[in-house]
Amino acid sequence: MKIKLSLLNDVEDLYEDFLVHLGLSKSQYKKSGMKKGLSIRGKKEIELPCTLLRNGEVNPVYSGPAIEVLSQNDDFLALSKPAGIHGHPQSFAETDTVLNFVRSIGKANDFGGAEGGLLYRLDQETSGVLVLAKREATYNELRDNFHALAKEKIYLAAVRGKFEDLGEKTHFLKSSGEKGSIQKEDETGIEARLSVIKSWYDENSGNSLLQIVLETGVRHQIRAQLSFMGYPIIGDSLYGGLEEDRLFLHALKYAFDWEGKRIVFYDGSPLLFDKFFDLNSCL
Secondary structure (H helix, E strand, C coil), rough: CCCEECCCCCCCCHHHHCCCHHHHCHHHHHHCCCCCECCCCCCCEEEEEEEHHCCCCCCCCCCCCCCEEECCCCCEEEECCCCCCHHHHHCCCCCCCCHHEEEEECCCCCCCCCCCCCCCCCCCCCEEEEEEEEEEEEEEEEHHHHHHHHEEEEEEEECCCCCCCEEEEEEEEEHHHHHHHHHEECCEEEEEEEEEEEEEEEECEEEEEEEEEEEECCCHHHHHHHHHHHCCCCCCCCHCCCCCCCCCCCEEEEEEEEEEEEEEEECCCCCCCCCCCHHHHHH
16 A cells, blocks of 8 residues: 655755655555655655555454453453464564554553553463553553562463473573573573473373473573473474474463552463363363
């Protein structure tokens, strides 16, 4: 889709004399398919891609899978994020992220930058509870003091084999690959800690369901640490897991200390986990 603009003044260079004032970077301009240095001298009208002119905005159209609103109050909106979608878009052209859904239901924020009030991130492949702040003061307080105020971060992960090594695990992770796409174990890396607090083994499938407390917050942390322990998550081919319909990693519970109370957000219905486990008996 393109938008037609009328030019009231003479413009020599489309990028240097016009679009740069909209806050567009050279890479964003290049990705739009338009050539830098394009002369529009003498023209009274030009047509530009809608995505270029609406840079930094979230499209109000949502085209992804259904998202359930788990709970909300004056400060928080808790959603059940499906596996396979991103939290926020990279451009206005995207319509299948969590923030697209939030804007489509009239709950969009004008603070928090690109993350639009999201208090933490979940990988595209990970499902589960995802919490947004609805007020700027709430967002700033929690983001600035996240490690102190986030009291519980509990995940479910399914792995192949009988897992019995409960307890706290520490690894040092360092981003590797194109654009840091994968974590490697490296003693010079960032310390990553988690605790495996429960394990249920299903003899029929030969898989274990793990309940994990995330103690730090490093990208791909649970995926990488379980892989280094010899138990990659089912569906996580990036870290050596068996191919499956989805990555079997789910954010089960987040809890925050807020205004003198413990606020708990819970998503106990991870899609497809019942393929291997009776969740009613496990949870």
